[in-house]
Amino acid sequence: MLRKNTKLSVYVVFLIIILAFAICYKLFIEDEVLAVVEGEEIRRSQMDDFLQVLKLYNPNMDEMLKDKKEKYNIEHQYLDFLIFNILINNEVNKLELEITEEAMDAFLEDTRSYFIDDVYEDEETYQQRFEELEITDAQMEELAYSEVAKQLLFEHIQQGITDEDVRSYADENPMLLIQEAGYVKASHILVETEDEAWDAYRRLTEGNEDFETLAKEISKDSSVEENGGYLGEVYADDINWDQAFLEGAFALEPGEISEPVKTFFGWHIIKAGEKKETIYYNFEEVKELVRAVKEQEAFNEYLEELWKNADPEITL
Known part of the structure; x- marks a missing residue:
């Protein structure tokens, strides 16, 4: 009898081990690593959280994600976005640019106003959608942090662009000065x-x-x-x-x-x-427009260099 119980106990323990392994494996697969950026992992759960927030911006996102091809394209597009968030956040830290609570609060308030006024038309509908998606304050704060970091880095790059840079850029890109082609x-x-x-x-x-x-x-x-x-x-x-x-x-x-x-x-x-x-504007008339284009191009080139140096490992 003792021997029989011993065999049964071993069998039960074996089943528990197999079950535990299966659960761990399932969790591992469900929360797979999608990319590694400067030693930091981006996991499936982070992508899922991010897509939940995106559903606030686009009420049609649920339907779009049901299509396999569309979901594939969306996930790859926004994986790049998440990678850039890490690169930008790390760069802001290296440059010791300060992300303040005031800036984050302002972003969150502007975002809330945008949803209420432009996406959902009233606060009640917005709040209902927010709760339906089970979005947490932490998720919104993470978004705010990344967006404020992006703006800080952009402003940092802006400061390095001189009037001479803008003038040279206009000379190199005469299309920007065209009034009537x-x-x-x-x-x-x-x-x-x-x-x-x-x-x-x-x-x-x-x-x-x-x-x-x-x-x-x-x-x-x-x-x-x-x-x-x-x-x-x-x-x-x-x-x-x-x-x-x-x-x-x-x-x-x-x-x-x-x-x-x-x-x-x-x-x-x-x-x-x-x-x-062709009739051209005087440079001074469109100087600020040219500056804005130059600043955006400089920012894009800066991000491309960050990506190149980091060489993210993407497994999605």
């Missing part, structure tokens, strides 16, 4: 190599060959048979055009032919037709 009715011949481009240029300028005829003969543009290389009105503020092509086209007077111009697509010979000049 001009255009040039342009044609082009596209070839693969610089030698081919110079050969085409000489045939046009020294051999006086017809531009449209030569375009149909040698251009690699797939539409050349239909349009003879004619591109229509090319506008100075059209970001779909390669900047080098725009500069080459607008440097010409009507009837002129450019020397070879290198772009992402290859080498071009450009011919200008009718042209309308």
Whole structure:
């Protein structure tokens, strides 16, 4: 009898161990590590908490997350967001920038007002949704901390941008100064190599060959048979055009032919037709707009450098 009870006890203990292992394994899988950033883990539970908060911002998030493909895209997008939060928080600590309770309280109050006024239309509906999602004060405070840290880092970078930097940035990006975009009715011949481009240029300028005829003969543009290389009105503020092509086209007077111009697509010979000049703002008129664009670009580049140096390990 004693031997039988002993066997039963061993069996029960074995079952308990197996059950405990299964529970631990399930918890481990459910709270898997999605990324490691500068030694800090981002776990599934953190992603789930973050998505709960996002549901406050977007009432349609529940439906979106039911679609597997949509959920995959959302999780990968916001994993990047969580990684950047860690990088920014760590950088703010390194720079010894102070995150005050007043700043966090102000963010939380602004966020609450935004939800009530712009998302849910009244406080009762907002509060009901807040409780329904079981969002905690700690989750909102974590969001506030990260957003205040982001603003502090942005302001830190702002301070390093001088008036000379803004002026240089405007010179490098003339599109920012455009008040009324001009255009040039342009044609082009596209070839693969610089030698081919110079050969085409000489045939046009020294051999006086017809531009449209030569375009149909040698251009690699797939539409050349239909349009003879004619591109229509090319506008100075059209970001779909390669900047080098725009500069080459607008440097010409009507009837002129450019020397070879290198772009992402290859080498071009450009011919200008009718042209309308671009009207530009005076720099001082748009200085603050240019500054804002420059500051945002500098901030983005700073974050890219943080990411590059940290080299996060992503397992999602």
